[in-house]
Amino acid sequence: MNSNKQLSVISFIKDLPNICSLLGLLSAVIGIYFAIQGNYPAAIIGVLWAVLFDWYDGIIARRMKGRTKVQGEFGAELDSMIDIVSFGILPAIILLSYGNYNIWFLPGAFVIIAASAIRLTYFNVYGLIDTKTYKGFPLDNNVLILAFVFLFESLFEHSIFSILIYIVLMILSALNLSSIPTPKFGGKWVYALVAYVIVMTSIFGWILWR
Numbered sequence: 001m002n003s004n005k006q007l008s009v010i011s012f013i014k015d016l017p018n019i020c021s022l023l024g025l026l027s028a029v030i031g032i033y034f035a036i037q038g039n040y041p042a043a044i045i046g047v048l049w050a051v052l053f054d055w056y057d058g059i060i061a062r063r064m065k066g067r068t069k070v071q072g073e074f075g076a077e078l079d080s081m082i083d084i085v086s087f088g089i090l091p092a093i094i095l096l097s098y099g100n101y102n103i104w105f106l107p108g109a110f111v112i113i114a115a116s117a118i119r120l121t122y123f124n125v126y127g128l129i130d131t132k133t134y135k136g137f138p139l140d141n142n143v144l145i146l147a148f149v150f151l152f153e154s155l156f157e158h159s160i161f162s163i164l165i166y167i168v169l170m171i172l173s174a175l176n177l178s179s180i181p182t183p184k185f186g187g188k189w190v191y192a193l194v195a196y197v198i199v200m201t202s203i204f205g206w207i208l209w210r
Contacts, residue, residue: 088116
């Protein structure tokens with residue numbers, strides 16, 4: 001009897017960390033939908049919740065008992081695939097949409113997605129420098145910063161702000177590919193993230209409904 005029998009694809013969906021990952025993907029897809037429509041506060045809310053679910057899938061996985069090696073490997077690969085949607089494709093679409101799909105914003109969108117793909121692949125091969133340090137800037141931090149920058153959107157003309165977020169996203173992409181040691185936030189930092197997401201969701205929700 002083959003002890004390495006492959007499990008069905010659908011069986012992995014019942015794994016709680018993967019459910020959390022898929023909720024993050026749903027948040028990202030919602031963000032993409034609103035970004036294409038030009039509803040940026042709603043798009044930012046989507047990406048913020050994508051970050052929160054991305055953090056929690058790992059927390060749940062580490063706390064679950066009896067999870068097999070195969071489940072862990074599948075979850076890690078699924079998380080990586082979703083990350084490129086949440087932290088690569090979604091911010092690229094926000095940039096394109098905010099730039100009114102002008103051709104000059106296309107290189108920036110490519111850089112964001114390419115940097116995300118390269119960084120995720122590098123991390124999958126090498127992992128952390130040590131248990132508490134990344135090499136380069138983590139992708140999820142990009143969108144947390146982008147959300148903060150969008151708080152000041154009303155202070156600028158649309159064309160000026162489009163250039164500003166272009167520059168910010170290019171700097172962040174460069175940092176993603178850099179060799180700068182970056183602390184891995186975990187432990188009690190998750191409470192700070194939850195607070196940040198709730199506060200920012202409230203602010204952008206108010207902007208939507210005012």
